[in-house]
Amino acid sequence: MTASPSLATSDHGSTSVGEIRAQFPILQARAHGRPLVYLDSAASTQQPEAVIQAVSDYHRLHHANIHRGVYQLSQTATRMYEEARASVARLLNAAEPAECLFTRGTTESINLVASTWGRATLRPGDEIILSVLEHHSNIVPWQLVAEATGARIKVIPMNDAGELDLEAYRALLSPQVRMVAVNHVSNALGTINPVRDIIAEAHAVGALALIDGAQWVAHGPTDVQALDADFYAFSGHKLYGPTGIGVLYGKRRLLDCMPPYQGGGDMIERVTFAKTTYAALPNKFEAGTPNISGAVGLGAAIGWIEALGLDRVSAHEQALLRYATERLSQVAGLEIKGQAGAKSGVVSWVMRDPPIATLDIGVQLDLRGICIRTGHHCCQPLMDRLGVTSTARASLGLYNGRDDIDRLAEALTEIVASVRTRVSASVSPITPASESLAETQDLTYPAAAAQSPEAAADEIADLFEFLPDWPMRHQHIIDLGDKLPVMPDFLKTAANSVSGCQSTVHIAARLKPGTEDVIEFLADSDANIVRGLIALLQQLYSGQHAAAILGFDAEAYFTRIGLDQHLSMSRRNGLASMVQRLRHLAQRYAG
Ligand code: PLP
Numbered sequence: 106m107t108a109s110p111s112l113a114t115s116d117h118g119s120t121s122v123g124e125i126r127a128q129f130p131i132l133q134a135r136a137h138g139r140p141l142v143y144l145d146s147a148a149s150t151q152q153p154e155a156v157i158q159a160v161s162d163y164h165r166l167h168h169a170n171i172h173r174g175v176y177q178l179s180q181t182a183t184r185m186y187e188e189a190r191a192s193v194a195r196l197l198n199a200a201e202p203a204e205c206l207f208t209r210g211t212t213e214s215i216n217l218v219a220s221t222w223g224r225a226t227l228r229p230g231d232e233i234i235l236s237v238l239e240h241h242s243n244i245v246p247w248q249l250v251a252e253a254t255g256a257r258i259k260v261i262p263m264n265d266a267g268e269l270d271l272e273a274y275r276a277l278l279s280p281q282v283r284m285v286a287v288n289h290v291s292n293a294l295g296t297i298n299p300v301r302d303i304i305a306e307a308h309a310v311g312a313l314a315l316i317d318g319a320q321w322v323a324h325g326p327t328d329v330q331a332l333d334a335d336f337y338a339f340s341g342h343k344l345y346g347p348t349g350i351g352v353l354y355g356k357r358r359l360l361d362c363m364p365p366y367q368g369g370g371d372m373i374e375r376v377t378f379a380k381t382t383y384a385a386l387p388n389k390f391e392a393g394t395p396n397i398s399g400a401v402g403l404g405a406a407i408g409w410i411e412a413l414g415l416d417r418v419s420a421h422e423q424a425l426l427r428y429a430t431e432r433l434s435q436v437a438g439l440e441i442k443g444q445a446g447a448k449s450g451v452v453s454w455v456m457r458d459p460p461i462a463t464l465d466i467g468v469q470l471d472l473r474g475i476c477i478r479t480g481h482h483c484c485q486p487l488m489d490r491l492g493v494t495s496t497a498r499a500s501l502g503l504y505n506g507r508d509d510i511d512r513l514a515e516a517l518t519e520i521v522a523s524v525r526t527r528v529s530a531s532v533s534p535i536t537p538a539s540e541s542l543a544e545t546q547d548l549t550y551p552a553a554a555a556q557s558p559e560a561a562a563d564e565i566a567d568l569f570e571f572l573p574d575w576p577m578r579h580q581h582i583i584d585l586g587d588k589l590p591v592m593p594d595f596l597k598t599a600a601n602s603v604s605g606c607q608s609t610v611h612i613a614a615r616l617k618p619g620t621e622d623v624i625e626f627l628a629d630s631d632a633n634i635v636r637g638l639i640a641l642l643q644q645l646y647s648g649q650h651a652a653a654i655l656g657f658d659a660e661a662y663f664t665r666i667g668l669d670q671h672l673s674m675s676r677r678n679g680l681a682s683m684v685q686r687l688r689h690l691a692q693r694y695a696g
Pocket residue numbers: 147148209210211212213240242243288290291292317319320340
């Protein structure tokens with residue numbers, strides 16, 4: 106490994122990135138024959154052996170339902186669950202563990218506040234302030250409660266670097282504002298927001314402040330009392346812990362006054378058919394059997410990261426962020442989105458010259474064993490503000506070193522070079538504009554590739570079987586996409602666009618001239634992988650009778666040729682949307 110900083114442990118030892126990486130079983134794996142490079146920690150961090158072991162030990166040795174059993178096993182499980190809560194309180198510097206509620210994650214934590222505090226408190230004309238940097242999980246719950254109560258949402262804008270405009274924030278503040286809900290760190294750009302100031306200014310007008318800490322807690326020390334946060338939310342799976350467990354911190358005086366979120370066992374004091382009284386904190390907000398093993402795993406993750414020292418984690422990630430920013434800036438045609446002065450370990454970018462769809466970047470990197478995230482990152486309003494539909498994002502964890510960044514930068518340089526070669530060999534991945542083709546009748550629509558969709562499917566399957574692995578099949582799909590018949594720009598209308606795909610997709614179908622039920626279609630996308638999938642669909646469907654199209658089970662077929670294993674869920678959904686569009690058209694002519 107090239108010069109990676111060390112992280113000192115709390116017992117004054119020193120742990121190198123290599124030693125940390127060795128604690129993560131999954132990072133010893135290979136992907137497509139290459140050592141795995143994991144750069145998607147903002148989506149989910151991986152779990153160290155200490156966490157995996159703690160969860161496993163819990164299941165093997167200590168599992169029982171909590172709070173109710175008189176037997177020792179139940180008491181041990183209860184103790185472990187409550188110890189995990191104490192660890193959370195220590196991590197956040199909460200005044201007491203009872204202020205730390207276990208939830209399924211950040212999303213549920215925010216929904217809890219919006220639906221309990223929000224519905225009980227908000228009145229028509231009240232205002233909620235969010236920021237343009239928010240994840241959908243800190244937007245949609247507030248929209249739901251605003252619709253239900255008549256409250257209004259206002260949005261803090263940002264500058265081009267991705268920093269919140271604090272002057273604009275101040276201008277939005279007024280006595281009507283009841284809640285300011287912003288993230289501590291933006292998941293899409295990495296901006297670290299000045300939450301202490303944001304909270305203080307919210308309090309100055311009598312508003313509460315909720316901080317979405319999903320992207321912060323694993324990256325630096327948190328002190329909810331020093332911040333004076335009213336609510337603070339985070340997820341275990343972004344803190345080297347398990348999925349399905351998260352936390353809502355809330356000040357006792359607020360939680361005490363809020364109505365329960367869900368009703369059920371464990372959250373009651375006394376139930377009669379006439380009236381129920383509720384348990385004290387934290388049980389009032391933890392109805393039903395909770396995720397006990399998840400809490401135990403989260404407690405172990407907190408212990409593990411505390412032993413490394415969050416200050417040192419932050420120093421390591423900041424140094425690596427600087428290196429990543431420098432290396433990626435050197436990739437020709439790459440434009441980094443989000444250049445805030447204070448940033449966490451996230452680099453988001455788009456490829457401008459040559460333009461390469463972020464979906465293709467993600468797929469190409471995956472083939473080289475590199476995991477990054479592409480898409481809108483659940484931040485569509487932010488993407489709109491940036492004027493893009495998606496970005497590619499590499500996000501750092503404390504197991505990443507400079508070697509990971511080198512692999513990423515080298516792979517990107519290689520991808521850019523190969524696209525340049527294809528463009529200069531005039532196999533353009535971009536459909537040339539064809540305004541001169543005024544009439545759809547002048548266009549060449551793909552004729553039937555075989556007697557029936559089934560016969561075409563067999564031919565494709567034979568070829569796929571011949572190609573030994575996914576990288577080769579993937580290349581074949583890309584090659585098919587390169588030969589896609591031209592779809593002129595004038596056919597790329599809103600009516601022809603297909604929603605539900607991760608990239609831009611248009612389909613224009615027609616009845617083959619001189620027939621009453623033969624469907625032909627042109628289609629295109631900005632992503633090469635999708636163009637390849639379109640080519641497969643054309644081989645299956647274009648030039649076939651409507652009834653034959655309807656009779657063909659595309660989903661079973663895609664499973665047969667292994668696409669279900671290799672396409673992400675969003676791409677499978679995109680493929681399903683295209684098939685659905687063609688089936689709708691076929692229905693019209695099936696007679
Ligand atoms: N908020 C931010 C800033 C996030 O990055 C995420 C997840 O990516 C969430 C909220 C939602 O977290 P979860 O899916 O764990 O509930």
